[in-house]
Amino acid sequence: MARLTRVESQAQTRQKLLDAARDMFSRDGYAATSIDRIADAAGFSKGAVYSNFAGKEAIFLEVLEALGQASLDPLLEAIDTASGADAVVELLVAWADDRSQSGNWSLTILEHARTADLDTQSLERQREILRSHWRQLGEKLVGKFAGVSAEPETLGALMHELAYAPAMTFVSRPRAGDLVRLSLKAILA
Known part of the structure; x- marks a missing residue:
């Protein structure tokens, strides 16, 4: 070798x-x-x-970015090939249910934000990573949902927040997917 x-x-x-x-x-x-x-x-x-x-924050931020992107990429690819809005909603429901079972990760993100100084580069980088993921998803959804007037970053943030909501990690009902389905039904009406 x-x-x-x-x-x-x-x-x-x-x-x-x-x-x-x-x-x-x-x-x-x-x-x-x-x-x-x-x-x-x-x-x-x-x-x-x-x-x-450079330190613990640097390794955390690299992990955050990689995990988020690894979760998002297959979803974005599936949305590209989805046959219509209903299929996209079901993809998001399944993704949200899966993400809600990702353990303590949502709490870890909050813990980092809570312990970081409010004006540090680390906290700003965390915001950039999250907003990038929100924009990527939101832009894809606005492109698939005809007539939706939501800002892409806001729509993506909503989907992420429902999927990664800390309470969703320890309750059985409602599921994160139920919340995604309900919110999208209202948005698409």
Whole structure:
């Protein structure tokens, strides 16, 4: 087996750190996840974390962006091929139900926002990531829902907020998809 180049080795280390951080943030939340714990879970030293990331906030934001995009991309592709508005609504219902079962992630996002200084670059970056995801979904939906006059970012934010609402992670009824269906029925009427 060929030996990894330095660049390949660093990319592999970075990915292992991101994977460990994703699991820890998802399971334990923002405050309970530390650089030491991420490094230990990935099998590296704390120095390996700092040689790849500026700190805990940087690794959190990269995980946030990657997880959100990984959830959004298949949905956007499915919306592209959906046969009409009703099919798009059902895709969103299924997506919301799935997202609502994604564990503590919505609480972790709130925890980061609550613990970050209000005027930090980290909090601004979190806002940018979330708004980007909202816009991507909203633009796709406005293109599929003829006659909808909602701002794309607002429509996307509504869908995300219903899907990721913290209460939806621990109640069985109503489901997040029920809320999405109800809101879209009103919007499309």
